[in-house]
Amino acid sequence: MPVSSSGEDEDKPLKSLTRRNNHVIDLDEDDDYEDTPLKEVKVRKRKAETAKKPRKKVKKEKKEVKKEKEVKKEKKVTKEKKKVTKKVKKEVKKEVKKEVKKETSVKQDPGKDSDSQSDVYRWWENEDELEGEIKWHTLQHHGIIFPPEYKPLPKRVKLLYDGKPVSLPPSAEEVAGFFGAMIQTEHAKNPVFQKNFFHDFLEVLKESGGSPEAEIKEFEKCDFSLMYAHFEKEREKKKALPPQEKRRIREEKAKLEEKYRFCLLDGRKEQVGNFRIEPPGLFRGRGAHPKTGKLKRRVYPEQVTLNLDEKAHVPSPPRGHNWGEVRHDNTVAWLAMWRENISNSVKYVRFGNNSTLKGISDFKKFEKARALKDYIDAIRIDYKKKLKSELMLDRQIATATYLIDVFALRAGGEKSDDEADTVGCCSLRYEHVFLKPPSTVIFDFLGKDSVRFYQEVEVDKQVFKNIRIFKKSPKKPGDDLFDRLDPSILNKYFSSYLPGLTAKVFRTYNASKTMQEQLDLIPNEGTVNEKVVRFNAANREVAILCNHQRSVTKGFEAGVQKMNEKIEEMRWRKTRLKRMILQLDKKEKKKRPDYFAEIDELPIEKEKEIVERVLEKDKERDEKWSLREKQKINWEKKSITTEEYEQRLKTLEEDKKKRKVKYEEKHKQLKGETKNHKYDLSSSMTVEKLDGQVEKLEERIANTNLQLKDREDNSTVALSTSKVNYIDPRLTVAFSKKFDVPLEKLFTKALREKFAWAIESADEKWRF
DNA sequence: ACACGGACTTAGTATAGTGAAC
DNA sequence: GTTCACTATACTAAGTCCGTGT
Structure with missing residues (x-):
């Protein structure tokens, strides 16, 4: 279609209109923004006016074309077949080579039975x-x-x-x-x-x-x-x-x-x-x-x-x-x-996911990201320089690269009207970015899967200026922030540094890099559990970087409260034990004043509340138990004699009574204890034994606290996405080996299979 | 040169499975 | 042994990116 008349121009997709001319941008950035060259304003204006309508028009046309295409399909199929045979021929040489390799590898590894683990093909070798x-x-x-x-x-x-x-x-x-x-x-x-x-x-x-x-x-x-x-x-x-x-x-x-x-x-x-x-x-x-x-x-x-x-x-x-x-x-x-x-x-x-082909492409993905290590410095120097370029296109490229590199944005391809309105870097619009002088930017947009990306961040001064320029009037809500960009332009630029370098590689690179840095901060000490929590914390940093979210599960709030109550209970038990120690030997208090200080930190009201709760739980438990027992008996009613049935009901009643007596005893005892803090201790009880129990409780409390914090921190963050897709698995393997944490604690069975290549090839010294 | 669609990765959620707590 | 709550897996939607034909 000729592009001569302006009427036809209107129907052209937006990008093609602007992309043709590389306007020189306003250099005087400090900053009379109204001073933009006239030509550019015109082009932008037209673009803005036609923004919505032509889009739809184009789409409609597309659809009609689609139908025609379907008619043509048959021809296409035969063509494709030809294409395939051609490709196959092209590769014949390699094929022969591979066959040879395969045979040798089979010879090297004889006598394996077809069903066992050893059957896994070690393609990485x-x-x-x-x-x-x-x-x-x-x-x-x-x-x-x-x-x-x-x-x-x-x-x-x-x-x-x-x-x-x-x-x-x-x-x-x-x-x-x-x-x-x-x-x-x-x-x-x-x-x-x-x-x-x-x-x-x-x-x-x-x-x-x-x-x-x-x-x-x-x-x-x-x-x-x-x-x-x-x-x-x-x-x-x-x-x-x-x-x-x-x-x-x-x-x-x-x-x-x-x-x-x-x-x-x-x-x-x-x-x-x-x-x-x-x-x-x-x-x-x-x-x-x-x-x-x-x-x-x-x-x-x-x-x-x-x-x-x-x-x-x-x-x-x-x-x-x-x-x-x-x-x-x-x-x-x-x-x-x-x-x-x-x-x-x-x-x-x-x-x-555990297949050879998926493994190979995973491996390649991470190797590509590692290759970026050698280029990232140059890329960063370049885009910092380019942020001030005279060419609008270059400034946009530089600014977009900055956002992708620093905030791990996705490329952001164009989407049609019959999809959800979500954006990435290139498709960011005017209304998604707010400027807060001197140099703060607020991003607020829906990304992939309509997950909200909201960040208030400090950015490079020049980036701030550039965004201000990109938002300059006559641009208005609905217009593209980067009106000269789309992912293919950006990726072409990236591949000039390293063939195959694309926007998504930056995400992989920065994710794995972050993980490496976070893991380096972890001291090699503490229990396995503590190390796992630290590992997860590192994982979480990466997930936050990539904005991987999940919705809180419905039982979450209740779960947290329950756990808090559990911790309170354990603290109370600990206090109780310490009181017992003092009851055995008053002199202990002078010997270890700090140790016993917490006794005074538990107000009597609180203690009563906790005791009440503990007793309540006991009661509930008993009730539940008896209900269940009864149900069980009724279930079997048909298969047993009436006599037997009666008998079992009777035993149940007796058991219930026994439990009740036990409960009431406990009730009385605890109530008494809370009043005067006097305990019935068996004659064989010693300070040492009680100390031991305190220590155990302390451990449990610490553990539960750790778990609780971990759970809260993870409530809205999805760790698995980055673990599965972004963090080089060899980092995890190296961590496991270096810190003596069983890999099962870090990788599920499915992930161990998916990452077999990493497990086999990384040692504790491996670095991303 | 560019729109399009094919092929592949990345993503959150629904549900099945499981193991700790009682 | 059962329940419950979490975890792992299954599922499939939604991205990216590249090659292709026009």
Whole structure:
């Protein structure tokens, strides 16, 4: 399309308009901002005015083009096949080389049995694995598991419309059920969710012939509560199943899935990650996603493409169906794919996290981040210089790089209108950044997954000035802060330093670097538990850097209070023990005044409160116990004789009485104790013994305190994301070895498998 | 040169599993 | 042995980035 007339320019995407000209920016930054060259203002203005409209226009056009493309698809497929064969030829040489290597490695390691741990392929000992774009030479697998067909609900479980039960065709009932199962969740209260769900529900209803009883038109008249109740009951039923039955069901399922769990890659058994097709349901988009609540439709084999080697046996599709396509592309790392209907994107069945291919790319990722070590100084010097560049583009690049480097922002690609409005560095807008002179910047925006990024931070003086320039009038809310940038421009700049260097590498680098620094601060002393807490604290620093958040679990507040009460109780017990010591030997107080000082720190009111609580708990416990016992007896009522039943009830009553007596004794004793602080001590009790008990309690208190603090600090921070994705696992392995902390305390089983390469290759001296 | 989509990583949450506390 | 609360895993949404075709 020619770009001559201004009318057509209006319809062009924004970025292309501005990117063409590298305007010289206002140098006199100190600072009459209105002094911007006229030309630039004009361009910006037009951009600002057209900001919203053309975006949408472009999108619409895109959609129409999409349809045409689908027609062309067939041609494309044949083309792709050609492409693949070409690639394969290109790599033939390497292939031969690899085969040779493989044989030798097999020879080196004979007599291994196929099922044991030693079977793990040690790819990290084979340098050749790290090059080339060929991912595999042979690949066999058993395909994928489809979700079970829909089973209609019992007749009595109906949707109520306008108060009256209505029957629905199975496919429509299924969709209604998806919503019905969710009515207690936040999603179901979201108007967008409701609207999208209802729209798609009506669509399915129409497709399937509608309801005979009523024409369903209004969401407000639908009552899903019968459905909800039904699902709840089913859930309860399932939960109440006897353990052995649960186990049986689980094992049966596992057996059925067994063959899908694994595939054969270059002859080696490797785990498959997600071997199940995603079941239909309502799309749970995060944040303010415009499509949230839409029906995610059932996927059929006809929509599925399998990927395996040419000679591999093609797993048979479910009865009465055919695979959409069978492909043999050894340049990719997926076993099957399908297209989902929400945003028409592709979903893949991929290898497990402990697989060779995932391991290799993980390893490469961290090595790339480590390579950045050698360039980061130069990069930083350059961007500091460039912050003052005369070219607007360069200033923006420098400023963005600063933000990515210092605040670990993501690249921030452009998003379309039918996704949640979230941003990263390049897509930051006017309203996301506030300036607070002299040099404080407040970031407030929604990042990936609509997680809020809020930070009030001190920034480099020049960065502050630049942002002020980037926000200068006529820019207004809704406009891009970096109007000359997108991730590809930034990444091109990065790769001029180091091929393959991109924005996300900075995140990995700074995360692992931070972890290394934090670990270096930890003294090699204390218990294993203390070291783990310190490790987690280091981990937490990284998580905060990356803004990895999680929502507080609903029982959190109560849990903290409970723990605090527990600590109080232990302190009280300790005080009590110390009083006993003094009762045994008054002279102790003079010998160790500090030791006994805490006795006076416990006000009598507080003590009474604690004692009350302890007794209350005892009582509750007894009550619960007797209730449970009774239930147990009633459960077995049918399988025992009446006599036996009576007998057991009688024993229960007796036991209850015994407990009550015991409780009352204790009650009396504690009450008395709190009054006069006199204790019944057995004649064999000694100061030493009591000292020992105090020490133990002190340990427990310290431990619980540590745990509590850890828990509070972690309540809104997700440690796992950085542990899994950003912190070089060799750091953790080195820490484990150097500090004698069992790796199991730092890595779960899944992570130990995922990071087998790191566990094998790092010693206590390893550094990022 | 650039829009697009494919392929892959990164992310929070729902749920299953588990082990400590009673 | 049961419950409860947390932890680990499963799931799938939502990013990044690159190659490709136009």
